[in-house]
Amino acid sequence: MPDVNLAVNLAGVTLKNPIVVASGTFGFGREYSRFYDLGELGGICAKGLTLHPREGNPAPRIAETPMGILNSVGLQNPGVDAFIREELPFLRQFDVKVIANISGNTPEEYGVMCEMLADAGVDLIEVNISCPNVKAGGLAYGTRPELAAEVTETAKAHAGNVPVMVKLSPNVTDIAQIAKAAEAAGADVLSLINTLRGMRIDTKTRRPVLKMNTGGLSGPAVLPVAVRMVWEVAQAVRVPILGMGGVSKGEDAAQLMLAGASAVAVGTACFADPFAPLKVRDELAALAAEQKLSAISQLTGEVKPW
């Protein structure tokens, strides 16, 4: 089979292949580094950070669902300072682009974190305005165009030369509207989709399975929603898209790229199989070779709608 050039570009950041691991599904890479060289990946999106350490929500906060999982983790993390001191140097040992994912209670907190992370030299900052599991910030910013724009503008003003990627929520009526607001406010890249709000109930106890009652749904069940939303956003903006949501096979990644994504994140699949991102990469490369493409980027946006 002919060689396919797997390199892709996200706002000036070259990934050696289009496969990124999604925030919250790969920790800070330490556990996975026992299985393979993290430099095999295009990018690592680190566990979501906040300005101060957080313990997250009470358990149970993970539940299985048909073809997916619900989580209500609530942004458990050691804080941005600990990430910069203890985790970034570890990730920097590998030839891989490092993406920091941040959530704030206020636009100002996003600004402070962007400045710290830009100074620390991350490759890309993913601004999370779509966590469904926190009371302050999170989804509140991702469901209103003017707030999405305010957070994006503040992040951009403090991120220096580091590109800002805004992570969008699927829990909206019109995702293209939020995407356009983020792009107009300066977003360099958009990532989508975060999880879909969901709920499971134990019929014996009549209690919700998650202590927070609701959580975010991810896994193969959400792939068609992600493909549809990437397609809608790709028609509305010019900035590149990191597509994600339910990817576990090369063909899933190809669907997101055809819909308009330049790169693809593998998330929930990592929990079941640490090698999933590499399998997706290899299957995607094989699919492109079968279709006689010379570069994987030739898939982006090439869907032929009826």
Ligand code: SIN
């Ligand atoms: C969480 O920590 O609750 C998940 C993060 C997210 O959905 O953005």
